[in-house]
Amino acid sequence: MNAPTNLSRRGFAALLGGAGLAIGFRWQAEAQAPATGPLMLRTNPRMESWLRIAPDGSITVLTGRVELGQGVLTAMRQIAAEELDVAPARLTLLSGDTAETANEGVTAGSQSIRFGGEALGVACADARATLLGVAAEAWGQPRERLAVKDGVIEAPDGRRMSYGEAAGRVSLARPVDVTARRKPASAATIVGTSLPRTDLPAKVFGQTVFIHDLRPEGMLFGAVARPPAYAARLVSLDLAWAKSLPGVVEVVRDGSFVGIIARREEQANDAARKIVAAAQWRDGAPLFGGKSVFDHLLGDGALTQTIHTTAGATPGARTHRAEYRRGFQAHASIGASCALAKFEEGRLTVWSHAQGPFPLRGDLARGLRMPPASIRVIHAQGSGCYGHNGADDVALDAALLARALPGRTIRVHWTHEEEMSWAPWGSAMVVRLEAGLAADGALTSWGHDVWSFPHSTRPGGSTGCNLRSAWHLENPVPIGPITDGALPNGAAGRNAVPIYAVPGQRVTTHFHTAMPVRTSALRTLGGYFNAVAADMFLDECAALAGVDPVAYRLRHLTDPRLVAVLRRAVEISGWQPRAITLGRASAAGSVLRGTGVGLSKYKNSDSHVAVVAEVAVDVGSGAVRVEKLWAATEAGRLVNPDGVTNQIEGGMVQATSWTLMEEGRWDAGRMVSEDYQSYPILDFSHTPRIQSALIDRPDLPSLGVGEGSQAPTGAAIANAILAATGRHVPEIPFTPDRVRAALRG
């Protein structure tokens, strides 16, 4: 039961699933960045940032992307192994380390495979071609006649040269040749197969794999005594008393930041609780001035901007309008955020499960007022995050404590309540839609207005510090400038541009930069709710037109990839075409059943997913049960089909939970939905049966799938309720109370 005693590079290489030691030099990316080629190679042009081959033939693959439970390291291993012609198991993977890997920003937005994987693939293809060239020259053979088998170059006459030997004859310490050609998809033997996840055995046998499992010698435990409200500030605290609490080694007070270092984890947490209760705090203003968050959103203070228009609107025979709302939703990770930090001789090392080691380093540097070059951030896996949760914040907490006790590693593991109250929330939103319908039901115009708080207040800016405790310091470092994400990806306006071919489109965002409740990226940002609202609205338009929802979609679709997934979902679900009757006064029976469809192209540029939902609505209680979900997905070339299925199906379960159950509540001072009783998530008994189909398009670039299924799932559930009851429930989550109210209305 010995714990690892140091956190050296060797320890981490082993932790990441390989035995080899990272070799080679890390060169600063001083080389001229190429203006073409994969985006990630423009910012990280050096081969050593992606691939290192040692004389003994051991191969280290590096990625700036990090494992969040989405299986990205397995997929990257497949991509590298494919291009190199090496068995996947022979590769050592190193990810997300500011001292070693490429700076790929944040692992988010379903972009890892599409951008990071493409860059890695090109780098590996370049390396393979170079090494093959070495052997070809040495043997006087044309390159085309040589083959590679598991990292050994072979000539037809039987001569062999290992990659290690070839690498010793040429320098790979150079910029990647961005014109290197990747292997054609038709020749692939590893990409496109469901290689089992390389990190799962450790998780199934209880080996060291999570950040929470790191136990360096002499580690101490930290905790933070949070103010009782977001706006509250510390007036006084008896520090001598605080330091005398059981097990406490040190108490750090800096302004309203109070951190505790203790010998034991439970002692640190107990001391934090006692300190919160005993300290004197000054209250701030009540959240939202006591109003509802929707009144607040629709009220003053929003920056209104029309971000998208197309020509061709014509007045319809009739106009349809609707409003939809969604409250705050949480990441609600099973394991709360955790970080380790060690301060030594002016240098800080932080172990973090944040999505962006480099962005985090920048904000740590500004928060701690030290140079970024003196900080190293090393990724270690955490519990799934689903966006910007407390992972970044807790790193600053650990660093502030470690700075007070140089030479000792300090681990801070937030409590679940802390995560729920103090990590960013997914924004509450309001969407209003307006469309013109021609006499035949065709859409003649489309207007989408969205009111929202920010969807990305992540670290990674050039000024300020987006880590919560920095705002509480005696000399606070305020949050950096807050902006909305621009199209084509968008943030508040993500997926507000319709996927349907409608003339006269207009999308307007009403963006609040002031955040009474801090908000940031929750999986899909604004994409889930914008697309759900739009697809709910579309079904109402279909009903007004008296047309089956699938037929109505097909009538307004020109994107063949969306048509393909829609047709596939219809096929596997056995969809029965029928028009929806709006506002059916009272349908017979105590349980109403209905089937609905949802369709989305994430970010208007990413994976294509159609979902069909079958629900049962209990008229008496208002309870909605999602009985079954069917999904069809097309995301270009599939790197790991089972990994894609896992992401798509997981997203459907999570979105079922969002859509039916999840809503954060607050009191005057802060969010108070702080445990799984006050913020329940979907359990096994309510998990729908799921059937999903993949459409492989090896001829097309791989697209991200981590955020593809949430919106169409939410829309399909909403539209199934509409089909069952004749009514839409205008506010997510569709709680029994709201469903009953809608049925009465």
Add this chain to the structure above:
Amino acid sequence: MLSLSVNGRTTAIDIAPETPLIYALRNDLALNGPKLGCARGQCGACTVLVDGQPVRACLTRTSAATLPHRITTLEGLGTPDQPHPLQAAFLAEQAAQCGYCTSGMIMQAAALLAERRPALDEAQVAAALDLNLCRCGTQPRVVRAVMRAARQQGA
């Protein structure tokens, strides 16, 4: 000193008797299997077996689990060379994403399989795991994995 039998080995640790068992297992005995989740008994990530019964280690006082009680964690179920049927089944079904809830799921399911119900079905598995939460949405895979292990056990 508290004497604990964990995974067949007896150790003595010098901690306050009321210390929640999860801290003793993770921080004193350096076990990785049981995870600290909500610390309120609501998520199941910390589930371990005490005398074969699933308990929430976050709500269990260490003094309530001392000898002669016997504690089993994920590490005590099986090894890569000799996996428990559930461990093999979770890998076969790839029944995880982040894997933080996996240990608790397997321990809860191990207690269910130990009952050796004659006609275990998916609804019973779901009911048995209802207080184990997964945020990644792998519930369908977890149910399949438990059913696979049950079949193997019955075979």
